[in-house]
Amino acid sequence: MEPLNHLESFVQSAEGGSFSEAARRLGLTPAAVSKNVARLEARLGLRLFQRSTRSLTLTEGGERFLAQIGGALATLREAVAGIDTDDGQPSGTLKVSMGQAFGREHVLPLMGGFLARYPAIVPDWHFDNQQVDLVGEGFDAAIGGGIELPAGLVARELARIHVVAVASPAYMQGRKPPGHPSDLAALDTLMRRSSPTGRVRSWTLRRVRGAGGGEGESEVSVELPRPRAIFNDPEAIAHAALMGLGVAMLPMPFVERGLRSGELLRLLPDWYQDAGAVWLYYPSKKLLPPKTRVFIDFVLERFREERFAQRMQVA
Template identity: 35%
Template sequence: MSRRFDDLMLGSLELFCLAAELESFTAAAQAAGLSPAAVSRSVARLETRMGVRLFVRTTRRIHLTDGGRAYYEQCRQALSLMRDAESQLTGEQQAPAGVLRLSVASPYGHYRVLPLLPRFRARFPKVRIELHLSNRNIDFTGEGFDLAIRGRAPPDSGLIARKLEDAELVLVAAPSYLARAGKPDSLEALAAHECIQFVLPSTGQPVPWLFSRDGQNIELETPVSYSCADDYMGMVTLARHGAGLLQTYRYIVQDDLNLGHLQQLLPEAGGRSRPISLLYPDRRHTPLRVRAFIDFLTAELAPKVGTTHAP
């Protein structure tokens, strides 16, 4: 196999990534023990090789072009894999280290994952966590994520899914709303109520509410008086202030239920849940920092379930 990258080019890739992360040739030069001119020449060498601009340069700072951003994500992953392979082969990496990029659905992040991260960092202080709170599906390769946590697995057979829990759903409303509109006494009665819905980013459609009746599972589309996109917690704020009925995860509103700020409705039709899963690419060499986080999180949260491929 002919060589495509000599030592000089590999060094240029490392300096390019360093400059992208620090948004400064000068800062990258200081970190690498080189002159700013040497870093600038390395980046210029890459731009000449590919015939594209990687950075927009101003007098105060630099920032990546769209093409530069895509190239950076790929280079960052490639260099990370090279470092991990070297560490595994030589046995020099005694503890997990490096950057862990984690994407978490926002409510699960706030209520389940974020409270655990200081404990993980205390155990593995050489791991730096880059956290992305979002409810949309992500592109692991294109966006450079190591792990994701979602209530719905994306249609990617190249991902492994490890269930963390079955999160129970509850129907709730504020006492102020119930005093105004009355309590629904059946699933059919929901059609006459104000309902708060979350719009799923992947489809742009409201998420159906899940119930059970006479041993049968039911998906119910209710009236949409309020719809929330992106920020899941906006729905909970609306419900707390008497906007209407909301079906949400029990772990989010349990304190509100205990304090009487919200009341559970139609418990006889409840008991439904959605699986929350940890997702990651199926690859031969999983970085040590990723394996450490998977083991930590599943020990903290997961029931005793098996590992499966995402559908």
């Protein structure tokens, strides 16, 4: 029997009309789909498609072969999907990638409720700040920001993340709170070095919409003297701020707990940075295993109930 991925590549190419569309559905590259189809043709000794630079059409033999395997392949799909269920419940190992601090603070607390609802699923969660090849490394899903979205990958936005200026009450004691971003130059600053580039990230703040009566600057780049300390990890910067070492600009996921508890103070409440969005990534919706589907639904449900998106924004 031919490998299932060869047959799937053929059927999806026939239904989608191109190797690119088949790749999007299957979470592969067009080159991989084309190679699978070519291997199938070589094994059968039959040309299945007429190829041109603009179109992909079934040959007569290809149409006959598609009709012969269509029903059988659907049955195989159902059988494979059934492997991921245990007595009607989703089961299996769920491999998910997520950022270290974000995962510990905002995703790991969901595990108890998730396992109570789906006891046959075994989480295999990878806490790593490096981007992963979701399909190539066999991940069922990933949570993070800025992942390149290749064909076959779906992204659902969890929240837009704002970056705010914070300091500990101990550090601010006896100091005048800044009224404008330029006032930060008079304070000790905790800066972040970009791991990919090695550069120290500058601070550019945006005014909250409607603040200041709509007058004045809407965006300000802050010229800072020599920083008090430089780190390449936002979690380390958050700890340094809690220790009272200076002022930091940090994403809300790293400081929300400290702001709620009073361990950190929000400075410049009319100003923030936009750090982009945090996303939930997973392979194409087609043929999504039950364990992955219920994880996606559970995360979206819980983040919505906890008003995560609203808590991560200040504007």
